[in-house]
Amino acid sequence: IYGGTKTTAGKHPWMVSLQNKSSGRARHFCGGVLIKSCWVLTAAHCIEDRAEDLQVALGKQNLKRKEQQEQIFDVEKVIVHHRYSVEADVPYNDIALIKLKPIDGQCAIESKYVKTACLPDFEFPVGTDCFISGWGETETDDMSLQLLDASVKLISQKQCSAPKAYDQRLDESMFCAGNLRRGRTDSCQGDSGGPLTCIENGFYYVYGIVSWGDQCGLKNKPGVYTQVTSFLRWIKNKIQTE
Numbered sequence: 001i002y003g004g005t006k007t008t009a010g011k012h013p014w015m016v017s018l019q020n021k022s023s024g025r026a027r028h029f030c031g032g033v034l035i036k037s038c039w040v041l042t043a044a045h046c047i048e049d050r051a052e053d054l055q056v057a058l059g060k061q062n063l064k065r066k067e068q069q070e071q072i073f074d075v076e077k078v079i080v081h082h083r084y085s086v087e088a089d090v091p092y093n094d095i096a097l098i099k100l101k102p103i104d105g106q107c108a109i110e111s112k113y114v115k116t117a118c119l120p121d122f123e124f125p126v127g128t129d130c131f132i133s134g135w136g137e138t139e140t141d142d143m144s145l146q147l148l149d150a151s152v153k154l155i156s157q158k159q160c161s162a163p164k165a166y167d168q169r170l171d172e173s174m175f176c177a178g179n180l181r182r183g184r185t186d187s188c189q190g191d192s193g194g195p196l197t198c199i200e201n202g203f204y205y206v207y208g209i210v211s212w213g214d215q216c217g218l219k220n221k222p223g224v225y226t227q228v229t230s231f232l233r234w235i236k237n238k239i240q241t242e
């Protein structure tokens with residue numbers, strides 16, 4: 001996260017760390033978001049073919065510590081969207097579901113530090129202030145050990161498709177958020193797959209998934225997010241049939 005600040009424990013209890021455990025000890029490589037006790041939403045480009053050595057960490061704040069509140073799961077199944085594709089470096093339909101492997105018949109146990117985020121069945125207006133969070137690259141480090149968050153504004157498709165922004169490379173499966181004039185707060189490498197959440201009536205909705213962008217924190221190059229509302233039926237259908 002660029003322009004972020006350290007979060008307080010339990011502020012984003014749906015925040016997930018996807019970790020590679022083949023390298024001996026766990027290595028964070030992407031974010032995710034808990035939407036049901038056994039289900040995590042993430043970006044397809046995070047997990048193209050790494051289901052085996054994948055582990056999912058819930059309730060994390062500091063990646064280097066073994067924390068009281070953490071819950072770690074293996075993965076039962078990965079479902080990548082059937083229309084996920086990368087064309088000219090742009091990921092389309094960049095969404096995937098991860099089914100956690102239950103421990104003693106249980107997946108995530110709800111606590112102050114582990115909760116699900118809501119799925120939105122409505123649109124938030126352009127200009128809404130939303131949150132991004134993650135352990136990804138910052139202005140000074142290639143990773144943050146502490147979970148960071150930042151606020152970004154939803155940007156219209158028209159503005160973000162302008163020649164000086166992403167010049168027609170966006171489709172309806174994505175939207176932009178950030179600050180066109182100043183750059184500054186943005187998601188970056190390692191934040192991918194994590195949530196962009198917006199608040200309505202005190203509930204946090206996962207409105208976007210960190211997907212791509214032209215570098216990080218650049219003027220006129222805001223972060224691009226998977227539009228979760230475009231995939232509601234796909235998500236509900238996949239969860240139901242499993």
Ligand code: 4AZ
Nearest residue numbers: 187188189212213216223
């Ligand atoms: C990446 O490489 C990446 N500034 C993620 C988000 C953004 C750029 C790059 C958005 O995973």
